[in-house]
Amino acid sequence: MLKLLLPFLLLSFVAQAQQKMTWPNHKKAVIVLTYDDGLNSQLNTAIPQLDSAHLPATFFLIGDLTDQTIVKWRKIEKKGYELANHTLYHPCSSVNDNPVASETYTVFSIIREINSMNNLLYAIDGKKNRTYAYPCTETSVGGKDYVEPLRKSGLIKYARIGGDTEAVITDFKKLDPLRVPSYGLNGKSTGAELIAFVQKVQARGGMGIIMFHGIGGDYITTSAQAHRELLAYLKKNKKDIWITTFMQAMDYITQANKSD
Numbered sequence: 578m579l580k581l582l583l584p585f586l587l588l589s590f591v592a593q594a595q596q597k598m599t600w601p602n603h604k605k606a607v608i609v610l611t612y613d614d615g616l617n618s619q620l621n622t623a624i625p626q627l628d629s630a631h632l633p634a635t636f637f638l639i640g641d642l643t644d645q646t647i648v649k650w651r652k653i654e655k656k657g658y659e660l661a662n663h664t665l666y667h668p669c670s671s672v673n674d675n676p677v678a679s680e681t682y683t684v685f686s687i688i689r690e691i692n693s694m695n696n697l698l699y700a701i702d703g704k705k706n707r708t709y710a711y712p713c714t715e716t717s718v719g720g721k722d723y724v725e726p727l728r729k730s731g732l733i734k735y736a737r738i739g740g741d742t743e744a745v746i747t748d749f750k751k752l753d754p755l756r757v758p759s760y761g762l763n764g765k766s767t768g769a770e771l772i773a774f775v776q777k778v779q780a781r782g783g784m785g786i787i788m789f790h791g792i793g794g795d796y797i798t799t800s801a802q803a804h805r806e807l808l809a810y811l812k813k814n815k816k817d818i819w820i821t822t823f824m825q826a827m828d829y830i831t832q833a834n835k836s837d
Contacts (some may be wrong), residue, residue, distance in 0.1 A: 604819040607784040618794035640665035659822035669713035682718035747783040759786035768806025
């Protein structure tokens with residue numbers, strides 16, 4: 578009899594450990610739209626589509642800014658979009674054919690660069706609290722992991738990792754605020770595939786963070802049509818889905834965990 582009870586007790590324990598989060602305004606799930614590298618296609622296509630759908634998003638910027646794009650991003654932030662840190666030079670492993678090789682970095686140099694990007698973003702939007710996305714989703718430079726040094730630095734409140742096509746977050750008690758997983762796209766995702774991921778998040782009552790790059794252009798490109806279809810679905814289902822920024826979602830989760 579005891580052997581029969583053990584599996585049920587284990588399942589009950591797991592279910593209690595991963596109780597569904599109670600989202601604001603009786604929402605059933607959370608979707609966070611994030612966009613990396615501050616690309617022209619985001620300025621020209623993604624943001625107009627987001628504006629039209631009245632949906633918020635987070636943009637992880639790098640230091641490749643001009644006097645013209647700085648003005649644009651400042652206006653965009655005033656609309657309620659989040660501007661976040663993606664380093665100045667986007668260092669990645671040389672195997673990714675990146676112009677700035679992370680192998681040449683030390684932990685000190687990457688932390689210093691993140692701090693410098695924070696200062697640049699402060700000059701744009703006047704905000705001090707900042708979220709971060711690891712370039713190429715890599716959490717190490719020069720062969721050394723820098724998550725813990727970054728945590729100790731206090732420069733970043735929350736950080737997004739990524740690349741996981743199954744990244745539906747449901748275990749919020751164990752969620753590391755500096756290792757938050759996201760749904761990585763290969764650049765060929767259809768609107769139906771993006772919506773299917775959202776529906777998976779809805780079914781599980783969790784949070785899904787989508788990592789975009791180019792929208793209708795640039796690289797790792799999601800077509801403008803697929804992006805539009807996703808936004809149309811989110812807008813239609815706003816009653817059940819909380820669409821918010823990375824900072825706002827994580828602030829809510831952090832506070833909820835403290836209250837339990």
